Amino acid sequence: MAPISRTRTCRLPQLQYLFVVLLLLVSICGPRIVSSESLEVDDDEVKENEPWIAAPKNNTTSWSNGLPIHQDGLGLFDAFFASLSMIIVSEIGDETFIIAALMAMRHPKSIVLSGALAALIVMTVLSTGLGRIVPNLISRKHTNSAATVLYAFFGLRLLYIAWRSDSKSSQKKEIEEVEEKLEAGQGKTTFRRVFSRFCTPIFLESFVLTFLAEWGDRSQIATIALATHKNAIGVAVGATLGHTICTSFAVVGGSMLASKISQGTVATIGGLLFLGFSLSSYFYPPFITAKYTKNPSPAAALSDVELLHSRAIKVGFARNRRVGAGLLNQYVKIGSLGLARKLFEEIPNRDVPAWTVLISGYSRNGRNETGLQLFHRMLDEGVPPNGFTLSSVLKCCAGISDVENGKRIHGWIVRNGIVLDVVLHNSILDMYTKCGTFKHVKRYFHMMMEKDSVSWNIMIAAHLEIGDIDGSMDLFAHSPFQDVSSWNTIVSGLVRNGFDEMALKLLDQMVRTGPRFNQFTFSTALALSGKLSLLHLGRELHNRILRIGYEQDAYVTNSLIDMYCKCNQMEASSIIFNSSSLFATNSTAKTISWSTMMAGFVQSGRNEEALELFLSMQRGGVTLDQFTLTSCVTACADAGILEQGRQVHSCIEKLGHGFDVHLASAITYMYAKSGSLEDADKIFRHTDNRNVVLWTSMLCSYSLHGQGRPAVELFDRMLGEKIIPNEISFIGVLSACSHSGLVTEGYRYFRLMKETYG
Incomplete structure (x- = not known):
């Protein structure tokens, strides 16, 4: 039997050291895992070619009715594991542990356990509450620093105790001290008589002794420190579960379990764990994240982001580069570019994501010239743009048809050896398309080694833009990506160019052999039905929309309203309009x-x-x-x-x-x-930038009032400014001439209409 005993004695320290390593990994790596999860990029942001930002992954979470800010350290699970491990290593063999063990040897275990747990739960709630009050009186940054120092002090102190202590003598001494307290408590019968009506003497004795032993103990102080900078619920639940586990072991195992555990080992484990907490607090300070609605109202969204910003200033993280980029992105999302620019200027050492967020925000809100100026400033400050930045600034060039700046940016990409993926290729192709340089579009498309569905759709749209219907149809026929977006591109382009019958045939072919309609396809088909006043086709499309479940899509609903209006079915339009207000956000x-x-x-x-x-x-x-x-x-x-x-x-x-x-x-x-x-x-x-519509409107105004001579003078000025008149312009000036008896001028304009403008 001796060899077996030695084997068990040797294995116990190995298991203890394995437990130490496991707890340290949880305490140090836990924050890293939680922080990574809380800072993932939203899928919608990736689709919009936006940079990485500190934002929650799920945008469907709604704002809370109270404070819309989650500011409790690095997460619920981090706080839970930290408090659980801290309580387990500090409470096993502690004074409260031995109190429960010795009382369970003399009294019913259930009553002792309930009294001890009640005291520990009350103490945990009080400690957590105190930890939450402190950050409201002192800056979160300072409380985090204080917690870091406190953890280090506890860790070093416990390691010192482990180094100096004699495990057997210290354990025996602590048991003797607890026995003295229990014997001293036997004589306090007055206290028991007062409360005997409300609880049993054993329960009360267990509660009072545990509460007094826990007050000022290192586990209580550590719980307060944890709650100051970690999730309060996680700390409370973890500490309560830890106390429950330790106290249950004490009650069930009694003094036997306490005598088997070396106080030096427990102190060593606790010291290393507290040092791990100190390192975690120092290298992973609390971040500030928020929960966002999918479509908040602009006023509510602005007030919520401003509240988040003010809280970041209060806790001292407003100038943190990561937090600043997250706040900047939220200001841009709600269209508050003025506040976004002000915050941007306050961020020190701005990195690529901060520049990209603001440039893409200007691009999405139509302030393309400002986006271009910001990009040039970015280059002047020596910040190298990434692919997302270049895509955003190319959209700025496309938005104002600035092909010269677009060529310069394209040249900068080539000179600096930027590796172009298909997304950046498509951005360059789209820029040349929207700038109207079809020869560059065609040349660049044939130079592209890798093409996707977007590339082919841009090229089809470019042919449609210049009215080359045959070329667009040929490209569509030879495209290897005839998905729903390709069908939508060709059909909508035909409708814009007035080829309604051809578009109708393609829609019919799409129903028979093509992909299923999506929201954009239904919107285009409804627009075509309204344009041709095909009420029966519009109703058939409406039935399909109801069967598929697109009736709550805002743009499909608007297309339905427009179709019924153009078909002079105002009652049907009113019904859809009134129902759409129920879910329009x-x-x-x-x-x-x-x-x-x-x-x-x-x-x-x-x-x-x-x-x-x-x-x-x-x-x-x-x-x-x-x-x-x-x-x-x-x-x-x-x-x-x-x-x-x-x-x-x-x-x-x-x-x-x-x-x-x-x-x-x-x-x-x-x-x-x-x-x-x-x-x-x-x-x-x-009015500046007068076109043929405005000139014709003024001509018709003079004609309506019988002002023939001013109408003739206005028409001559119109021709002098190289404005090509349309048929309504000629009707207006000829009508004015007839009202004023200007036969000669009327005959001249009639010949001009017939011979020059056909």
Whole structure:
């Protein structure tokens, strides 16, 4: 039997050291795992070619009703494992452990266990609460530093105790001290008599002795320190579970278990573990993350991001490069570019993700020139762009058709030997396409060694853009990627170029042999149905949408409203419009729905209902875009309500909307038709970038009021500025000549229309 005993004695230290290594790995590597999970990139961001940012992976999590900030260290599981391991190594063989063991030898185990656990749970809750109060009085950065020092002190102190202690004598001494306390407690019968009505004397004795022994103990102080910079729930649950495990072992095993465990070994394990906590707190300080909704309202999103930003400033991490990049991305997402730029300027040592986030934000919000200026500044400061940055700045060039800057960026890529993947190739190809340089598009497409579906679709769209229908159809036929996006590209391009019958045939072929329709396909098909007034086709598409489940897609819903409006089915449009308001969350899609409905009322001659809808939009806080305002002005013009039209004009000025040619033409026509030709002429003269639509609108205004001579002069000025008149322009000037008896001028313009413009 002696050899067996020696084997067991030798294996016990090996298991103890293995336990030490395991706990250290949990305490040090746990934060690394949790922090990596909390900082993964959203799938949607990767699709939009955005850089890595500190953001949660799941965007479907909603904001909490209270504080929308998760600021409890590196995560729930990190706090749980840290507190659990800390309690286990510090409580086994501790005073509270021995109290429970000795009381269980004299009294019923269930009562002793319940009393001890009740005291430990109360103490854990109090310690955790105290740990949560401290960061509100002191900066999180300072409490984290204090916790780091405290962990190091505990660790070194326990290692010193392990080095100096004699395990057998110290264990015997501690047991004797606890026995003295238990014997001293036998005489305090007054305390028992007072509370005997509420709980048994054994329960109370176990509760009081455990509570007093735990107060000021190293496990309590460590629990407070953990709760100051880690998740409070994780700390409380982990500490409670650790106390439960240790106390249960004590009650079940009694003094036998306590005598088998060396105090030196426990002190060594505890010291190494606390040193691990100290290193973890120093190298992995608490991060600040947030939970985001999928589509928050702009005002709510801005206030939430500002609250997150203020909390980052409070805890001292606003200038942290990673936290700054995450905040910057959130400001950009909600379109608050002014605050994003201000934060960007405050970030020290800005890295590539910070530059890329802001440049892509300017690109998405149409501020392409500012994005280009920021890119040049990025190069001047010596920050090398990555593929995401280059894709974003190429989109800026495409947005303003700046082919010269696009060529320079393309040349910079070639000179610096940047490895081009297919995404960056497609960005260059798309830039040349949107800049209208078809020969560069064609040449670059044939130079590309690797092409994907996006590459072929860009090339098909380029042929459609220049009206080369045969070339686009040939490319589509030879494309190896005839997926749903390829079908959508060719069908929508044919509709834009006026080849409606050909588009209809392709849709029929797609139903029979092609891929299934997606949301964009249904939107295109509905637009074609409305354009051709094919109500039966629109209803069939509507039935398919209901069967598939696309009826709650905002853009499909707007296409349905537009189709029924163009088919003069306003009752059906109203039903869909009213039902769409139940699930519409995106502000842009909501504005499109209201604008489409208003345009339908105007096209149907129901101008009063259109104006009532406009007032409802204002009362409901729906964003008014230029299309909405144009429809409202047209309704005022058709109804001949000058005063209402002036109020809408004042609303446009107040909102700060610039006058594009369509809005300026509508206002000009509204004033002219309402009898205020002077105001119409004023709008015309103060509008920049006048095109044929605006010139024709003013011509028709003069014709409407019988002003033949001013109409003739305006038409000559139009020709002098190289504006090519259309058929409505000729109708306007010929009508003005007929009203004023200008036969010679009328004959000259008739010959000009017939011989020069066909």
